Amino acid sequence: MDFLITVALSFGLIVLALLVFRYVGMPIYRVEAINIQILLESVLNNTATTADWDVFIGMRIHQSPELDEIRQQCAMLAETEMIERNGKLVFSERGLTQLREILASLSEQTDSGAQQ
Numbered sequence: 734m735d736f737l738i739t740v741a742l743s744f745g746l747i748v749l750a751l752l753v754f755r756y757v758g759m760p761i762y763r764v765e766a767i768n769i770q771i772l773l774e775s776v777l778n779n780t781a782t783t784a785d786w787d788v789f790i791g792m793r794i795h796q797s798p799e800l801d802e803i804r805q806q807c808a809m810l811a812e813t814e815m816i817e818r819n820g821k822l823v824f825s826e827r828g829l830t831q832l833r834e835i836l837a838s839l840s841e842q843t844d845s846g847a848q849q
Contacts, residue, residue: 764794766843769803773836776822777829783817799842803835 772789775781790808794801814828824832 762792763796764789764792764800764804766797766800766839769800770836770839770843773807773832773839776824776832777836779821779823781822782820783822786811786822803839806835807832 769789772781772785775785789804790811794804810824810828810831814825814831816823
């Protein structure tokens with residue numbers, strides 16, 4: 734009898750979860766400019782992990798072509814100027830300089846967007 738109760742409750746819980754996903758929808762992760770700024774700052778401070786970088790590089794940013802262009806620039810930069818050491822990102826001096834430039838242009842974009 735306990736087995737039947739467990740099966741029935743499990744089935745009910747699964748159906749409830751499916752209904753919630755059906756009507757509420759799946760969560761969507763949106764990358765915003767502030768997320769990229771934080772990531773680039775952590776790369777420059779040597780605190781970013783390869784997992785952080787891979788998530789950023791591996792996912793297109795559909796809602797903002799400008800941010801996706803920055804993502805692509807970072808991906809191309811990583812191809813030539815980055816190595817991974819003990820789970821942390823290590824960029825060459827040239828790569829760090831380019832990341833600082835990208836961060837500065839991104840900061841200008843977000844500052845001008847906030848003033849409008």
